[in-house]
Amino acid sequence: MADFLRFMGHLAEAQQRTLDSQTTPVLPDAEQIRLCKAHGMPPLGTQTLQRDSSWREGLNTILEQVAGQANAATHAAIARIQALSETHLEAFADRLLSGDYADLDLAAAPLIGAALQVYWVRLATALEQGEFPRPDVHTLCPACGSLPTASVVRIGGAEQGLRYLHCSLCESEWNMVRIKCSHCESTKGIAYFSIEGGDDAVKAEVCDECNSYLKILYMEKNMAVDPIADDLASLALDILMDEAGYQRSGPSLLLFPTAQDA
Template identity: 50%
Template sequence: MTAATPIIQPGQIEPPAGAIPYIYITPRDNVFRDRAARLRQLATGHVMQDFLLFMAELTDAQHAALATFPKVPLPTEAELSLCREHGMPPLSVQSWPRNPVWQETLKQIIAHVMPAATPAAGKILMRLQKMDSAALEAFATDILAGQFDDMDLGVAPFIAAALQVYWTHMATTLGAHAFGANDISNLCPVCASPPVSSIVRIGGAENALRYLACSVCNSQWHMVRVKCSNCESTKGISYFMIEGTSGAVKAESCEECGTYLKIMYMDKDPQVDPIADDLATLALDLMLDESGKLRSGPNLLLISTSAIAA
């Protein structure tokens, strides 16, 4: 490839690190709207149709909540600059003083999805409505810390959905330029959460580059391909897909640390979504689970305690 070639082809050497947009943040108006549309598309004829359609309702609720999200305190430019300098995520889910306004978002979400809830889901929502503010904060802390043991897994997706809206609001308000690289490359440089999956993007400066997709704030950050997103090994990486599919979603598994994470390819399907396509390919999780591999990052809309690496 000569310097005059403007486009990097898949499989060819990637541009030098300085030329790569390190963080990609999906436009605020698109993130949940596109995901809801994708969930509806994937639901058609799917064995988990009802579940995916309900997840689409939940994602609609997130979209509506994000559109009307109130002004909240954000890190100052001085704090952001210090974080960029030291490779620290400024909105770390562990240390950022969480604004209780996310509980209002949760109420909005509950009201939005209630009419679409099955009797079983309705019971879960009623259980959620009975939780007081302190219990909700404690629950949020456990979700964000990845402490899923003994968790009420029924109510968890709704609490996670509200937290995703709050963190997505902050990330999209500040914009990609506010954030630098994280010293810990397998955690989100915005909020320090693990990725839900990774995505090989098409178009623009991100073309053919692989990004890890945050499980909380919806930011995406660059990581070279054919490298374990958990332990960064480049040896013993293999790919699995469900037979008869387009291969737009695969599981990238690592022999070194015994984990896997799904990887999605926009060149095979430009509409792939890190969360929606993950939910629609549980068969792939079952396949990897049977081979003894553990997932290295959670999908907070469907937490499964058994299959997540500690």
């Protein structure tokens, strides 16, 4: 895993530099934001928001920055992305955002996913607090409507012991009570699995009602837990849950199911 995680570290650094260097993309107008809020809809919904071209500029910046650290397979993936027309790249992004991974170039997907994350983080941080609705659906991100990658149980102050789901796309976090399935909201048949002798800051929260799991991270066990990084670093737990017959309920945009199997 070392080489993979090291490359993901470079990718995250490239994301941060891209985030810092670019200006805010085009936000939905005030009327759209008002309507979304009135109807409890995410203002930055992946299916409704018109992406501007800055996400593709961000993608180019990311690809240039990680090329120096990429192995041969990743170099080939970078070249395939750079050869895509704007239309094909937008279609790739649409499929990635709607969870339609069949026949998708899964080696290229994390690089495109990384650029989409940067774009949506910039959108989410540009909105004011009062512009987000109180969502009707608690299992999807209130900012962009995406599924969570994992959840985090926080420590300190008013947030002590509270659990937050972490968006797979825009990195927003939203509160959900503990011991409740983050997929079907059942409170029955919830169990926690971890790797014996492994990192007890990362567990799989399993629901027997919908046969799914999502990882849950505990800051009281490790202050520095990170839902995106520690999700990637605990791939062994995904393999065990898969062998036990549970489906993962939320994606990582930096690692895809078939790629995991490989």
